[in-house]
Amino acid sequence: MQRVGFLMILPLLGVLLGLTMYPFGYMVYMSFFRYSLASWEKPQFIGFSNYRDILRDRTAISSIDFTVLLLAVAVPLEILLGMAIAFLLRDTFGERVFRSALLIPMMVPAVVAGIAWKMLYNFEFGPVNYFLSLLGIPKISWLGTQFFSRLGVILIDVWQWTPFVFLVLYAGLQSLPRDIVEASFVDGASGFSAFRYIEFPLLRPLLFVVLIIRVIDALKIFDIVYMVTFGGPGSSTHSYSFYIYKVGVSFGWDIGYASALSVLLLLAVSLLVNLLIRMLRLRETLEL
Amino acid sequence: MRRGIVAGLAVVLVFLFVSVACAVNLVVWSSPDNADALHELAQNFMQKNPDVQIEITPLSWEVLYPRILQDLTSGAGSFDVTTWDLMTAGAIAPGMLDLEAFAKEHPELVDPNFDDEDFIPTAKYVYGYWKDKRIGYPFYGAAMFFFYRKDLFSDPALQAKFKAEYGRDLAVPKTWEEAKEVAKFFTKKFNPDSPTEYGIALMLPRTHTLFYMYLNFFGPYRRSPEGIAKFGKVDLDWGDYFTADGLPAFNSEEGVRALQDMIDLMQYAPDPLGSDYGETLEAFGKGMVAMVPQWTACLASWKESPLLQPFEEKVGVAVMPGGAPVSGGWGLGINAASKNKEAAFRFIQYATSKEGDKIQWLKYRIGPTRKSVVEDPEVLADSPWLKEAYIASLDGASHRPRIPEEPRLEDILVGMLSEILLGQQPNSIETLNLVADEWKKILGK
Numbered sequence A: 001m002q003r004v005g006f007l008m009i010l011p012l013l014g015v016l017l018g019l020t021m022y023p024f025g026y027m028v029y030m031s032f033f034r035y036s037l038a039s040w041e042k043p044q045f046i047g048f049s050n051y052r053d054i055l056r057d058r059t060a061i062s063s064i065d066f067t068v069l070l071l072a073v074a075v076p077l078e079i080l081l082g083m084a085i086a087f088l089l090r091d092t093f094g095e096r097v098f099r100s101a102l103l104i105p106m107m108v109p110a111v112v113a114g115i116a117w118k119m120l121y122n123f124e125f126g127p128v129n130y131f132l133s134l135l136g137i138p139k140i141s142w143l144g145t146q147f148f149s150r151l152g153v154i155l156i157d158v159w160q161w162t163p164f165v166f167l168v169l170y171a172g173l174q175s176l177p178r179d180i181v182e183a184s185f186v187d188g189a190s191g192f193s194a195f196r197y198i199e200f201p202l203l204r205p206l207l208f209v210v211l212i213i214r215v216i217d218a219l220k221i222f223d224i225v226y227m228v229t230f231g232g233p234g235s236s237t238h239s240y241s242f243y244i245y246k247v248g249v250s251f252g253w254d255i256g257y258a259s260a261l262s263v264l265l266l267l268a269v270s271l272l273v274n275l276l277i278r279m280l281r282l283r284e285t286l287e288l
Numbered sequence B: 001m002r003r004g005i006v007a008g009l010a011v012v013l014v015f016l017f018v019s020v021a022c023a024v025n026l027v028v029w030s031s032p033d034n035a036d037a038l039h040e041l042a043q044n045f046m047q048k049n050p051d052v053q054i055e056i057t058p059l060s061w062e063v064l065y066p067r068i069l070q071d072l073t074s075g076a077g078s079f080d081v082t083t084w085d086l087m088t089a090g091a092i093a094p095g096m097l098d099l100e101a102f103a104k105e106h107p108e109l110v111d112p113n114f115d116d117e118d119f120i121p122t123a124k125y126v127y128g129y130w131k132d133k134r135i136g137y138p139f140y141g142a143a144m145f146f147f148y149r150k151d152l153f154s155d156p157a158l159q160a161k162f163k164a165e166y167g168r169d170l171a172v173p174k175t176w177e178e179a180k181e182v183a184k185f186f187t188k189k190f191n192p193d194s195p196t197e198y199g200i201a202l203m204l205p206r207t208h209t210l211f212y213m214y215l216n217f218f219g220p221y222r223r224s225p226e227g228i229a230k231f232g233k234v235d236l237d238w239g240d241y242f243t244a245d246g247l248p249a250f251n252s253e254e255g256v257r258a259l260q261d262m263i264d265l266m267q268y269a270p271d272p273l274g275s276d277y278g279e280t281l282e283a284f285g286k287g288m289v290a291m292v293p294q295w296t297a298c299l300a301s302w303k304e305s306p307l308l309q310p311f312e313e314k315v316g317v318a319v320m321p322g323g324a325p326v327s328g329g330w331g332l333g334i335n336a337a338s339k340n341k342e343a344a345f346r347f348i349q350y351a352t353s354k355e356g357d358k359i360q361w362l363k364y365r366i367g368p369t370r371k372s373v374v375e376d377p378e379v380l381a382d383s384p385w386l387k388e389a390y391i392a393s394l395d396g397a398s399h400r401p402r403i404p405e406e407p408r409l410e411d412i413l414v415g416m417l418s419e420i421l422l423g424q425q426p427n428s429i430e431t432l433n434l435v436a437d438e439w440k441k442i443l444g445k
Helices: A002-030 A049-055 A058-089 A095-102 A110-120 A127-134 A146-175 A178-186 A191-219 A223-229 A240-250 A255-279 B002-022 B032-048 B061-074 B086-095 B099-105 B121-126 B156-166 B176-185 B208-223 B225-231 B253-266 B277-285 B298-302 B341-351 B354-364 B377-382 B385-395 B406-422 B429-443
Strands: B024-030 B052-058 B081-085 B137-143 B145-149 B198-200 B289-294 B315-318 B327-334
Touching (some): A002 A255, A049 A255, A058 A146, A058 A191, A058 A240, A058 B406, A110 A223, A146 A191, A146 A223, A191 A255, A223 A240, A240 A255, A240 B406, B024 B032, B024 B061, B024 B341, B032 B052, B032 B137, B032 B341, B052 B341, B061 B081, B081 B341, B099 B341, B121 B137, B121 B327, B121 B385, B137 B341, B137 B385, B156 B176, B176 B253, B176 B289, B208 B225, B208 B253, B208 B406, B253 B406, B253 B429, B277 B298, B315 B385, B327 B341, B341 B354, B406 B429
Parallel strands (some): B024 B052, B024 B081, B198 B289
Antiparallel strands (some): B081 B327, B137 B327, B145 B289
């Protein structure tokens, strides 16, 4: 019986391995080669040279800088805002309308969002600077200065992904047993106490899952950078994933070096996620 | 009667089916700025050659080169004809059809009126050759030009004020030093009476734009007699960024001075580091700036701008200050793996013919590559400035590298230039040496 079951899932297993493990294995394999389509030469085995080059690559190192900043600022902001909105919106008037409206940024394709935000940030004719000017704030170069270009990308990320956090936590809130909360009110608990000691602990598993998903996504940020700032000015918004794209595609398919960069990103993501799982004791919480 | 109609219809249907089945289908990949012109040229060609069906596929600039390279290296033959950016010549050359060899093998396909000698010599090489291989025919001739507000430069009151302040006549700048003074004069922050908010629009984002914009400033130094004495003659494959020996030339006093010229001008421009093609086009089109270095493709948009009417009286075109504008442009070539080489060869000859070149300019502002078109009375009546500025700009143009490593070299330099312009790195030879060292490592020098 067990053998039949195994045979039944074998095709699916094959597809899964073919689509995930093979490309992964090939990527690791190619990271030890010098291979660029633009050179029209056959792959040449160079051992760990690609990895050594990354350590001396100014652009790769400066890309880590912005990626870490995004991780440190945008992700916590999204979690806090998403959670706050989920709590505030619950049981309020017009909940359905707000709920639908809040999901729009998440549904807009990143390319469209990028073009829209680029227009919004336009120095001379952009609505953002126009509305700021009504408050007496002089024009801001959103795409031409380090501070504001970074802030600009972070704001777009927060705008786009806070709805995701909100959606998951809002769904989680709806599924919480209301009788426990109501019982706490009968016992004299305040709204904050109920949140602090009942709702938040019950939501924690979901919160951790959202956090991990957002951490992985933030490390991979590419589309917004590509559409809005192209990594500039300087290396202000140059993300690591964007650099992988440039090396792997724009530079003429430098497959060896891009593979090495990708392997390092994968290692970083895996390490960070494992670290988070350990720190947050996620295995116990989610009974993994 | 009815039987006759049915039979007639059947014959027509069979004829249509046979003609569609027998037609050669050419797939043409193109950058978006070439696509409209190619579409019209394809229509014209298909009318004269009903046995050929042409499908134009526009691909964005960022996507086109990787797609071409991927196809050529794999030998897939997904396209028959493509427009290729002059900078990609070295990378794509091995996979492109050698047109000279092909023409020798198929003399019956060569158009007797093609007139290969009519191409502007520089254009013929940079949009056509890699080393000795003819990988394309010149399709889109381009150098950057200096567009200015003719009405403001000829305003007597402004002329008098400029002369009083600077002790010379208000004229279209011929050097970047002159450009700084004129830009300051037309910037409200420094001259409250200026009719424009800013003197000049500059596009200096961290994209390939910065790579070519820098050459507008470095080119004049590189091509000056002192520059030629120091760096040697410019090699059209390696371009102005290199010495005659193939070593970086920008990590020099001249490279630093060129960057300083850019830094000095930035204060007279709206958001230079955050602006690209679209922003500067808009700034000039809306009358915010008096001058802008740009490509000819902008003309089509500005001709429609209400603020720039009457156009001939308000907009002037001149050679870039310093006289060494950066070149751009595209060749039109054939995939060596194409199964329709004969039809493709006929089509690219038509698209780059005198007729095609003229249509492209008059209707789509795609720069001519043929001398006869630049001298054509109808063309000159439409764009009198071509006579003065066009050939001079193309002949004196600075060139980017056309070697296969170009995209990577470009990204490294652009990153550093952007950091220098942003003030994150000092503008010094030492800083530029960091880039030069990386370039040498990539090139194995």
